[in-house]
Amino acid sequence: MADLLPSPRIRRHTWRSGATLTAGVLVAVALSCAGIREDEFDCESAVAHLSDCCPQFNAQLVDCTYQAPQACGSPVYPDLGVAQSNCIRSESCETLRSSGVCTRAQSLPLDGLTEDSGAPAPVVCP
Amino acid sequence: MRPSLFGWAAPVLVACALSSSSRSARAQEGGAVVIEEPPATTPAVATGPHLNEAIVGLDVGYARESLYSTPINALDFSLSLGGDFGHLSAGAILEVTPGWTREGLDTTGVNLGGFIEARLGRFRMGGGLRIGRFSVARATYGSDLATASSGMFFRVSFDLIPFSDHGALYLVGKGTLDDVGAYLLGATVGLGVRF
Numbered sequence: 493m494a495d496l497l498p499s500p501r502i503r504r505h506t507w508r509s510g511a512t513l514t515a516g517v518l519v520a521v522a523l524s525c526a527g528i529r530e531d532e533f534d535c536e537s538a539v540a541h542l543s544d545c546c547p548q549f550n551a552q553l554v555d556c557t558y559q560a561p562q563a564c565g566s567p568v569y570p571d572l573g574v575a576q577s578n579c580i581r582s583e584s585c586e587t588l589r590s591s592g593v594c595t596r597a598q599s600l601p602l603d604g605l606t607e608d609s610g611a612p613a614p615v616v617c618p
Numbered sequence: 619m620r621p622s623l624f625g626w627a628a629p630v631l632v633a634c635a636l637s638s639s640s641r642s643a644r645a646q647e648g649g650a651v652v653i654e655e656p657p658a659t660t661p662a663v664a665t666g667p668h669l670n671e672a673i674v675g676l677d678v679g680y681a682r683e684s685l686y687s688t689p690i691n692a693l694d695f696s697l698s699l700g701g702d703f704g705h706l707s708a709g710a711i712l713e714v715t716p717g718w719t720r721e722g723l724d725t726t727g728v729n730l731g732g733f734i735e736a737r738l739g740r741f742r743m744g745g746g747l748r749i750g751r752f753s754v755a756r757a758t759y760g761s762d763l764a765t766a767s768s769g770m771f772f773r774v775s776f777d778l779i780p781f782s783d784h785g786a787l788y789l790v791g792k793g794t795l796d797d798v799g800a801y802l803l804g805a806t807v808g809l810g811v812r813f
Contacts, residue, residue, distance in 0.1 A: 528800065537719060544722065557760060
């Protein structure tokens with residue numbers, strides 16, 4: 493039965509490997525706190541859908557980036573919020589074209605939305 | 619393959635047994651009473667399982683992932699390096715997972731981790747922890763959405779065609795859970811070869 497167990501040398505090596513891996517995981521957890529934001533991911537998905545459906549849609553005119561607040565500043569949110577993005581993604585190409593979503597999405601503000609911009613978030617869908 | 623001590627001892631044991639029965643038969647034929655001496659045998663030492671038997675595994679599979687309820691189709695390429703320690707296997711695994719969403723966003727996952735598995739006949743079951751990087755190519759402009767990731771995985775494999783002590787063509791299934799700011803869930807089915 494003792495033969496079935498790894499030798500002490502292997503157990504020590506395994507323990508060290510485990511400790512190293514655990515430390516690596518903790519570092520990675522710390523680094524991944526920012527992560528991928530839902531509003532950015534959904535916005536990019538919606539723009540990809542619009543690019544497929546809308547003739548001559550220029551995806552580069554839509555800003556899907558989130559910028560964390562700088563000193564004394566406000567965060568900048570993607571042009572399309574989660575609800576708007578999901579609405580666009582759930583619609584067929586025909587509906588997006590016929591309901592004017594393609595046109596409204598193309599005229600989104602270029603600089604993204606800030607919390608204190610005072611402007612209401614644009615509604616492009618439906 | 620390294621022959622075990624038991625492998626060397628077995629022919630010796632058989633030869634001694636045959637020799638002993640032959641002597642006994644001759645003694646009975648002559649009517650003489652012969653005290654049989656115990657057969658001189660080499661003690662059979664049953665060795666434990668091989669330690670540090672290196673294994674290399676390559677898997678290719680289809681992965682289905684989900685991020686923010688968005689399905690991601692992906693290919694999964696895995697390279698594992700490790701060793702068999704008795705009924706356990708342990709080592710490191712590198713995985714590359716290129717994928718795409720329904721809308722056409724390209725995703726890439728690269729993970730490095732450690733695993734431990736139990737061997738149960740032709741089955742291997744286990745899991746491990748991993749760290750890596752996950753990225754999504756933007757449809758708009760700018761750099762990718764990217765983040766460090768950390769997570770765990772569970773893995774089951776079945777040796778379809780064993781071709782040595784450790785080598786086999788195997789079927790593998792894997793479940794993954796990674797933190798990329800949200801939970802990235804994944805399930806993979808694939809084929810692999812182990813040397």
